[in-house]
Structures are given as structure tokens and as C-alpha cells.
Amino acid sequence: MARITMREAISQALWEEMERDPKVFIQGEEVGVWGGSYAVTRGFYDHFGGERVRDTPISESAIIGSAIGAALTGLRPVAELMTINFAFVAMDHIVNQAAKLHYMFGGQMVLPIVIRAVSGGGRQLAATHSQTPDVIFAHFPGLKVVAPGTPYDAKGLLKSAIRSDDPVLYIEHATLYQMRGEVPDGEYLEPLGKSKIQRPGKDVTIVTYSKGLDLSMKAATELAKDGIEAEIVDLRSLQPLDMEPVYESFKKTNRAVIVEEGWRTFGIGAEISARIYEEAFDYIDAPIVRIGQKQVPLPYNRNLEQMALPQVEDVIKGVKEIV
Amino acid sequence: MDLAQDVQLEMFRAMLLSRRLDERAWVLHRQGKIAFHISGIGHEAAQVGAVFAIRRGYDWVSPYYRDLAILLAVGMTPAEFVMGMMGKRGDPTSGGRQMPSHWSLKRANVISHSAPVATQSPHATGIGLAIKLRGDDRVVLTTVGEGATSQGEWYEAVNFAAVLQVPVVFVVQNNMYAISETPDMQMAIKSVAEKACGLGVPGISVDGTDVFAVYRACQEAVDRARQGGGPSLIEARTYRMTPHSSDDDDRTYRSREEVEEHKKSDPVLVAKRQLEERAILTEKAYAEMDAQIKAEVEEAVRQAEQAPYPEAEEALHPVYAEEIRLAEASHA
Numbered sequence: 001m002a003r004i005t006m007r008e009a010i011s012q013a014l015w016e017e018m019e020r021d022p023k024v025f026i027q028g029e030e031v032g033v034w035g036g037s038y039a040v041t042r043g044f045y046d047h048f049g050g051e052r053v054r055d056t057p058i059s060e061s062a063i064i065g066s067a068i069g070a071a072l073t074g075l076r077p078v079a080e081l082m083t084i085n086f087a088f089v090a091m092d093h094i095v096n097q098a099a100k101l102h103y104m105f106g107g108q109m110v111l112p113i114v115i116r117a118v119s120g121g122g123r124q125l126a127a128t129h130s131q132t133p134d135v136i137f138a139h140f141p142g143l144k145v146v147a148p149g150t151p152y153d154a155k156g157l158l159k160s161a162i163r164s165d166d167p168v169l170y171i172e173h174a175t176l177y178q179m180r181g182e183v184p185d186g187e188y189l190e191p192l193g194k195s196k197i198q199r200p201g202k203d204v205t206i207v208t209y210s211k212g213l214d215l216s217m218k219a220a221t222e223l224a225k226d227g228i229e230a231e232i233v234d235l236r237s238l239q240p241l242d243m244e245p246v247y248e249s250f251k252k253t254n255r256a257v258i259v260e261e262g263w264r265t266f267g268i269g270a271e272i273s274a275r276i277y278e279e280a281f282d283y284i285d286a287p288i289v290r291i292g293q294k295q296v297p298l299p300y301n302r303n304l305e306q307m308a309l310p311q312v313e314d315v316i317k318g319v320k321e322i323v
Numbered sequence: 324m325d326l327a328q329d330v331q332l333e334m335f336r337a338m339l340l341s342r343r344l345d346e347r348a349w350v351l352h353r354q355g356k357i358a359f360h361i362s363g364i365g366h367e368a369a370q371v372g373a374v375f376a377i378r379r380g381y382d383w384v385s386p387y388y389r390d391l392a393i394l395l396a397v398g399m400t401p402a403e404f405v406m407g408m409m410g411k412r413g414d415p416t417s418g419g420r421q422m423p424s425h426w427s428l429k430r431a432n433v434i435s436h437s438a439p440v441a442t443q444s445p446h447a448t449g450i451g452l453a454i455k456l457r458g459d460d461r462v463v464l465t466t467v468g469e470g471a472t473s474q475g476e477w478y479e480a481v482n483f484a485a486v487l488q489v490p491v492v493f494v495v496q497n498n499m500y501a502i503s504e505t506p507d508m509q510m511a512i513k514s515v516a517e518k519a520c521g522l523g524v525p526g527i528s529v530d531g532t533d534v535f536a537v538y539r540a541c542q543e544a545v546d547r548a549r550q551g552g553g554p555s556l557i558e559a560r561t562y563r564m565t566p567h568s569s570d571d572d573d574r575t576y577r578s579r580e581e582v583e584e585h586k587k588s589d590p591v592l593v594a595k596r597q598l599e600e601r602a603i604l605t606e607k608a609y610a611e612m613d614a615q616i617k618a619e620v621e622e623a624v625r626q627a628e629q630a631p632y633p634e635a636e637e638a639l640h641p642v643y644a645e646e647i648r649l650a651e652a653s654h655a
């Protein structure tokens with residue numbers, strides 16, 4: 001076991017898969033010489049060369065569209081978007097092509113493409129550079145959407161994503177790159193589409209993922225001081241969505257708080273609470289609480305931005321409302 | 324040079340003010356007083372040459388993040404700029420909500436652009452269309468970096484403007500870099516101006532370190548646009564003398580020698596030499612001007628530092644126009 005950062009974990013996964021399979025290649029803006037906008041691919045260009053670590057023009061639509069074309073021939077592109085906000089420039093390829101081609105080709109061709117994208121706010125980059133729009137991608141059948149919250153999961157899930165024959169959007173949170181965690185020395189894979197209990201507890205179920213996990217773990221530590229033991233279910237993958245651990249936990253605690261960084265309206269909390277309502281109605285002892293971002297574009301000024309983003313205190317307050 | 328001497332001096336002063344303010348912004352960043360800066364140093368000739376070709380405050384401007392000199396020339400005050408950098412309530416764009424350097428200034432017909440590059444280009448085409456529909460005689464000046472011309476929407480914007488024959492001047496500030504990527508990684512041609520012929524607009528490439536050369540090229544394009552002759556594409560070739568932004572370390576991808584070499588054609592120095600050769604500016608007059616500008620910059624910083632920050636709740640500023648009207652009504 002080694003304690004490494006999220007950045008290192010993601011980087012190791014990419015490196016190992018590039019070494020293992022010559023069909024894997026990376027393309028995106030600034031991924032080569034510069035080493036990636038969050039330094040994830042630093043050193044890759046020198047080791048693997050410019051053919052497999054390709055710097056592209058500022059053309060997100062062509063980055064994703066050409067990755068799709070290459071994947072249809074059997075290659076395994078990892079296409080990087082500097083931020084998920086630029087996915088909107090390539091939305092047609094993500095939504096109308098990547099998500100649907102396997103279905104529209106009647107399964108004759110597969111699309112083993114990974115789109116890596118940095119999501120999330122908190123870095124003072126303002127409204128069109130700080131969004132957490134993860135959930136909208138989970139809306140479209142055909143895409144897998146993975147968003148790890150620990151270095152361990154980041155590595156194991158990215159390796160699985162690269163080996164998956166389906167298109168995977170792999171979301172990295174902008175403020176988690178420095179987070180440290182234990183990662184095994186040898187190779188391991190984490191399955192896509194499996195939720196995981198990150199903290200056991202008995203009093204309330206917190207359902208979350210990505211940055212929300214960080215907020216929830218911190219909140220749980222505080223709540224424990226008041227004798228409240230929160231169980232934290234990390235979704236890790238929004239599509240496929242594994243609800244079994246959520247139901248199991250909820251049937252024990254009878255209370256749920258759902259924590260996401262994005263806007264609550266039509267968000268993950270809405271989906272999870274609807275499913276709890278459908279599958280575990282008899283176990284509901286309190287209203288389900290949803291924590292998320294204020295319903296405004298994220299502002300630049302730090303105080304304003306933090307005001308709009310969900311905080312640890314919001315999670316604590318949310319739990320205390322129903323426990 | 325057909326420009327009156329006082330106009331030439333005014334242009335030079337506009338460049339120098341932008342330079343000194345920009346340098347001050349880097350200092351503010353080092354002092355931890357601002358979180359982010361993206362610089363226009365090296366772009367002053369391209370920007371001042373372009374903006375002096377329009378009717379400032381009357382024509383429309385759809386700028387990009389390096390356009391400090393353009394914004395100052397259409398009337399944004401240095402203090403307003405610094406307040407934007409600091410995220411103060413007095414930031415004229417949006418009271419500390421929008422990113423610094425993504426300006427909007429309604430009183431000067433300047434619209435804000437967004438983080439994804441080249442989104443301002445189709446907006447400029449739309450303003451051009453509106454001008455045509457409304458039958459007025461304004462033009463639109465819009466700017467972008469050479470890297471951003473790799474975006475599909477940039478081509479769509481120019482093509483649309485060409486088809487509609489609307490009065491837009493597309494200025495591309497080619498500073499030889501898009502973060503670390505050089506122009507040969509963006510395009511298989513030598514000059515952005517070559518893109519014009521496939522789109523059916525006049526395209527020229529000018530020395531973007533020569534403010535008067537840029538001015539002449541833009542003046543011609545502006546005149547043509549105003550007379551109903553449609554859009555133009557102008558590439559102003561210059562050099563980004565700073566890192567991409569305060570988050571970048573450019574030593575990882577370009578040599579110090581290369582940067583030093585380009586400092587010889589620093590647009591401010593080029594203009595100073597030109598004015599000296601034309602006997603419009605003396606060393607003494609320059610020193611006075613510079614001292615006055617530096618004082619102006621210090622005063623702007625002082626004002627901005629004293630100005631209040633927004634309250635955290637101002638994050639909840641209404642998102643919809645109708646809410647704003649309701650809020651205003653309830654104040655009455």
C-alpha cells in the first residue's frame with residue numbers, strides 16, 4: 001500500500017493501461033508537452049511519444065468526434081476535455097453519437113472510448129468554468145458516467161473504464177487532485193456501476209459521490225462527536241446506478257441525506273429519493289433531505305462562490321434536521 | 324502617416340496605460356491581492372490599432388480576455404479594471420460575479436464573453452445582423468486568439484457573417500501560443516488570414532507589433548463594413564510576452580532566449596521609436612507621460628482597494644430578468 005494523491009492515482013491508471021495495451025492512446029488540448037491542464041499526463045509525452053499522447057487543436061468537437069471514429073476501428077482512445085464545461089461544445093458527439101452508436105449499429109461495432117473531464121467549482125473560475133453538470137450526462141442511455149471520490153477508486157475505476165467496450169465519461173473533481181489515500185502496489189480493477197459503503201453507520205444514510213464524498217466524510221466526523229453515526233454510500237458511478245447498497249443502508253437507518261455539488265433541481269438527489277420512495281417506502285421515517293448548490297451560476301468572488309457551493313456545515317445541518 | 328499627431332500620441336498613451344496597469348496587475352497577483360490574471364502584455368498595438376479604427380462608444384465591441392487596452396480605450400476606468408480583478412462590488416461587469424477580464428460594459432456597447440473560447444464570434448455576427456435589420460450605421464469589432472480559430476463556431480460565425488454580409492471586423496490576435504501550443508499545432512497554414520479565402524471574406528495579415536499598421540488595416544475594414552461591404556478578417560501577428568495566465572509557468576515549453584528576442588519588438592517600444600522618429604514624442608515628454616500614467620494606476624489601485632466587496636448573499640443575484648424587475652418594484 002502507498003499513500004498517493006488522486007492525481008497520481010489517475011496518472012498511474014493511464015500509464016499502466018498505456019503500457020498494457022498499445023491500442024490505448026490519449027488526445028486532447030495540452031495533454032502532451034504541457035502534461036495536461038491538471039498535470040495528470042506529465043511525463044507521458046516523453047515516454048510514449050507524440051503519436052500516443054497527442055496534443056490537439058482547440059477543437060473539442062473534433063477531439064471527441066475523431067476519438068469515436070478511431071474507437072470504431074478497434075482503438076481505445078482516452079480523450080481529455082480540459083474541463084467538463086467544454087463538453088458542451090462537443091455535446092453532439094457525446095450525446096447523439098457516443099451514447100447511441102452501439103445501439104444504432106445494432107451492436108455490430110463497439111465504442112471503447114473514455115472521455116476524461118474535470119468537473120466542479122471552488123477554484124474561482126466563475127460561471128462557465130466551474131459547473132458540476134455530471135448528472136445531465138447520466139440522463140442519456142448509452143453513456144457510462146463514473147466519478148470517483150478517493151484515489152483508490154480513481155485508479156481502479158479508470159482502468160476498468162479503459163477496458164470497457166462502452167463509452168465512459170470519467171469525471172475528475174477539480175478540487176480533489178491533492179487528496180491522498182491508500183492505493184495497493186499491484187494491479188487491481190474496480191467494477192463500473194457498483195456503489196460502495198465508504199463509512200459504516202446506523203443513524204442516517206448519506207448518499208453521495210465525488211466531491212460530495214469529501215464533504216460528507218468531514219461532516220460524518222463532526223456528527224460522530226454528537227453521537228450521530230452516518231453511513232456513507234458512495235455511488236462512484238451515476239450510470240449504471242447501483243442502488244442496492246443504498247436500499248440496504250436505508251432499511252437500517254430509515255433516513256437519508258443526498259449530497260451533490262451540482263444544482264438540486266432535477267439533480268441526483270431527485271433521482272435517488274424517487275427510487276427510495278419507489279423501493280423502500282415502508283422504511284421512510286423522515287423526509288429525505290437534498291443538499292446541493294444554490295440555484296445560480298457560480299460567481300467568481302471567493303465568498304460568493306463559497307456561499308453558493310454546498311459546505312460541510314450544510315451536510316451537518318441537513319442530517320440534524322432529520323435525526 | 325495621415326493620422327493627426329495628437330491622435331498618434333493618444334494611441335501611444337492608450338498603449339502605455341494598458342501596459343502599466345497590466346504590469347501592476349501582476350504585482351497585485353504576487354502580493355496575493357488578486358486570485359488570477361490573464362495578461363495583454365505584447366498585444367497593445369493590436370488592440371489599440373483596432374479600437375481606434377472604430378467609433379469608440381458608438382460601435383459594438385465583442386472582445387476577449389486579453390483586451391485590456393481595448394476596454395480602457397472605450398472608457399472602462401483603471402479603477403473599474405482593478406475592482407474586477409479583486410472581485411469587488413464596483414466591478415462594472417457584474418459586481419464580482421463574472422471572471423476578471425471577461426468584461427461587459429453596456430455604456431460602451433461591450434458584451435461579455437464566456438470561458439469557452441470563440442463564443443463571442445457568433446455573438447458578433449448576430450450584432451452585425453441586428454445592425455443591418457435596424458438600419459443603423461454601426462460596426463462590430465470582435466477579437467479572438469489564433470488558437471480559438473480552431474473552434475467550429477469561429478468558422479460558423481465568419482461564414483454566417485460572410486453570407487449575410489454584415490458589418491463585422493474579425494480581428495485575430497496571433498500571439499504564437501495557445502497556452503503551450505504553437506500555431507502549427509492548430510492549423511496547417513502559415514497565417515490565419517489564409518482562412519479568409521475559403522470563407523469568402525477579405526483577409527489580411529499585419530504586423531501586430533506596429534500599432535499604425537494595425538490601425539490602417541482595421542480602418543479599411545471598418546470603412547468597408549460601415550458602407551455595407553460586409554465582414555473582414557484581420558490577423559495581427561504579435562507575441563505573448565507573459566505566461567498564458569497567472570496559473571501558467573511558460574518556462575516548461577519555451578526558452579528564455581526566445582522571449583528575450585521578442586522583447587526587441589515590444590509593441591510599446593516600437594510605437595515609442597516611431598513617434599520619436601516622427602518628432603512627435605521626446606524622451607522628456609515620454610518620461611512625463613509615464614510618470615503621470617503610473618500615478619493614475621496607483622490611484623486606481625488605491626480606489627479599488629478601498630472599495631467594498633460584495634456581501635456573500637449577492638451570489639444570489641437574480642438569474643432571470645423578470646426577477647430583477649420584481650425586486651426593483653418591491654424597492655419602490
Ligand SMILES: Cc1ncc(C[n+]2csc(CCOP(=O)(O)OP(=O)(O)O)c2C)c(N)n1
Pocket residue numbers: 029058060082086089389438439440467468469470471472496498500501502563567
Ligand atoms: C472551448 C475551450 N477549450 C479550451 C479552453 C481552454 N483555453 C483557455 S485559453 C486557451 C488558449 C487560447 O489560445 P488563443 O486562442 O491563441 O488565445 P491566447 O490565449 O493565446 O490569446 C485554451 C486552450 C477554453 N477556454 N475554451
Ligand SMILES: [Mg+2]
Pocket residue numbers: 468469470496497498499500501502
Ligand atoms: Mg494565441
